[in-house]
Amino acid sequence: MSAIHRALKEHFGFDRFRSQQQEDAVKAVLKGDRDVFVCMPTGAGKSLVYQLPALLSSGITLVISPLIALIQDQVEHLKALNVPARSINSKLPSAERRQILADLESESPRLKLLYITPEMVASPSFQPCLSSLCSRGLLAYLAVDEAHCVSQWGHDFRPDYLKLGDLRSRLRDVPCVALTATAPQRVQEDIERSLKLRSPLLFATPVFRKNLKYDVIFRDLLPEPYVHLLAFAKEALGGNTAEKGCGIVYCRTRESCEEVAHKLTKLGISAKPYHAGLKAGDRTESQADWMADKVPVIVATISFGMGVDKANVRFVVHWNVAKSLASYYQESGRAGRDGLPSSCRIYYSPKDRDQLGFLIRKEISRKQEKRGSQKEQDKAPIQDFEAMVAFCEQEGCRHATISQFFGNQKPNCAGACDFCRDPKLVRAQLARAAVLSTSTGTAQSAAPRGPFGFDPELYAGGRKGYGFERCDEEWGEEEEDPDKRKKEFGSLFKKQMNLRKGSAMANETFVPPDDDCVLKDAASQRIPRLTVKSREHCLSLLQECVSIHRGAAELSHSFEALDQAVEIEHEIFKASKSANLYKAAVLKRVSEMKRSAAEEKRCESAEASATCSSSSHTQHLDGFTSASQVYSLKRKRVGAGFRGSSSLFQTAGDLLNSQKETLTTEKEDEEEETGKTQEMKGTKTTPAGLSPIKAKTSSTSSLSSPSKRLTKKQQKLAEAAKDMRCISQYFGKKQVDAPQMKGGSVKSEPEEERSPHHSPSPDLTDFTTTDNTSMDVGSVSESGAAAHEDETGMDTELTAHPELQRANLKSDGQQKSPKQSREERAASPPAKRNRVMDSKRVTFDPTVQETQCGTMNGDAAAVSQKPATLKEAADIVVRCLDPFYKKGKFATKDLFKSFARFLSHLLTEGKTPNRGQVKTEAKRFIKGFFSRIQRCESEADWRHLKARDR
């Protein structure tokens, strides 16, 4: 047995080298005549390449490592092996530091390995020690771990690593070993140059690891993502019978770490979260339990894993896409270090992609702003992220993509990735994701183009790929961003102050935004009671609209859409004084965008070209306005109920009347414009300067179009009022106790007949979300804009937000007490109220509307005989399907939407049924559909269905 092998066994307990490459590298370092460059994947055993020679040589090996945490890990590990290794760092107790320095200054130091950060090695306090070691010839080697940090092309670039060039100049005769996990040509060159390596011997392992199985699952396509994750984890861990293994789930935010860990545990597999938001004790406990195999799954941010060396990691899941392919390779590479088969999976979501892309670009601009200039290298993170996106969205071998990214040859995957195992499945998934993306506006990038114009060909010969991410919260306490610390302290201070002020204030404690919040001025508390969550929700509404508006056919668009949405949201945020006005403004903008998108679409569609050319709302002349369009298309009633004396909002009666109005002929429409049919409108806006007139008394007065009469401000307020109503419907707390309604009662409708308008189902045209997104639900009613709703969610009485009222009254030039306003409102439009209430039912069910409207204009039959447009059919279908959705008959909202879309097409394609027929057919079809299946789980459930199944 050679001395090297003996030492390997004696010091490290290994019988043999892990690979020929490891052995060769160790021998090359030991020889000491050349610098050595080690480029081996994670877990290949790079550390041994300098640790073993360090023990076999006289003198001390100086090891530069970027993170104190990493250093501590290594030192502990070596100490446990009885290897004399220590570290000098800012965290070291001074007594220990003195002890180490004393040893280093002694004639023959005991220490063999000294770990140190690049900052410390350059610090003046360390210089005397360094010079002393140097002059006495006591430095055996200089080892630079994570050497890619020296490259400005890497994400992990650390300016202090550049100082190592100077160090190297001072230690000319000391052989240098540079080590990195994965560094393509460009980074390798940077390292060589910066560390002044002299024609180093290169030991580079191909990145391909055949024991790792890669696959990508589009998360949004899953009905039950957590159940899916659970099944995967269980399978990867080999059930309960196999040897103990464990897994890592990486999440981008602390919140999702908590959520995923909780869900997994609830579903039956024990999982613990790990992130910087946890108390140090809890975090350590999570890690310790996982390391000790007490808890099989750890759900962590990317800060977890650095220096964590666990051989039996059977799976690594990325619940959110990684920042770059290099980081992904690094993070996923923590699986299967023991060489046994292990799985690496990404649960990919285009939404994640857009958010992360946005954050990356935001970070770049922040840096550019700070430095006041742009650099070529700024593109690197974007390009690296593109490669990550391409990895997920392309049709091709995942291993090949990784290998090519790092400049290696295409490996023989042999079924170790989903594409090589079953390309059809991957294609099908991509196709389904594409369908979904067109419906949600989150486009999947069409290969080969990527979010930033990525062309996969570019990567064929290898591209910049860097070491892994070190950008999480734990990126060296020494380097902590003082701004961040200040901000955190500020928010902590505020919280504490609030707590001291009493419980009322404490209840309203502002929840600061997450680090990765995309909002501008996210931490601003300028608007009372406006939560970050509310703002984020509004942002998502805007983003969706922008995406739809822009077509979002390409991935780049969806990035831009988010960008644009962030700007719009911020603009609104800056301009709003209260939470309600803010929300109203957001919804107003959303409905504007919706409207213009719809108009554009109508213009494009041949079917609707005639409609479009005449007027944006002529399509509703046949008596049915979709619930989602009630507001957006009623520009003529902008001022309804606007004046200070009356509700700013439309009552149920207004809405029904508005339905009636849409039934009027074009001639009547014109008359209405000139005020002849105004009795339908309830409270009207009067010519500027005149007192408001109640419907009762104003029924015969002549008015011109309110929109023409209103000042810009008034119009804005009226629009806001209108949108406020939407807000109260969609986000407002539902008032469980139905307030009594004067002039009649509103019956609770059978579920099927509820309007999607106030019981928001995911209407095809619905721009609000239907899931329980945590909008600041309380704020609307809390702040006084109480949208009282009956059981069905229908407004029975609406009180204007005080701010709206104030502004409104101001513009009116006269003040009224809220009480007075209420009285007037109660007394106002009796005709309207009676008509509505007499009908005893407030509903948007098309047939009911038809009947009512029919009696109003006396032509219901003709109306329902008119052929339905696709849009109308879709609205009807959504209404028919809505109860099923609510009963949980669809696994996801998107599935519901897809099915509605499918059915609408099916019912109208190649035929011209009238709306009555559409409804009957739709109901029959749906009934048949659900008689065959319990619950719709995927699109496959209806793909095979044809018209004959109806």
Ligand SMILES: Nc1ncnc2c1ncn2[C@@H]1O[C@H](COP(=O)(O)OP(=O)(O)OP(=O)(O)O)[C@@H](O)[C@H]1O
């Ligand atoms: N010859 C060997 N035989 C068995 N195990 C080995 C051998 N060499 C190293 N190892 C073990 O392999 C694991 C990974 O080694 P090491 O931490 O050096 O990897 P690395 O390449 O530095 O990874 P990273 O990039 O994460 O730092 C360690 O547990 C180490 O003890």
Ligand SMILES: [Zn+2]
């Ligand atoms: Zn493959």
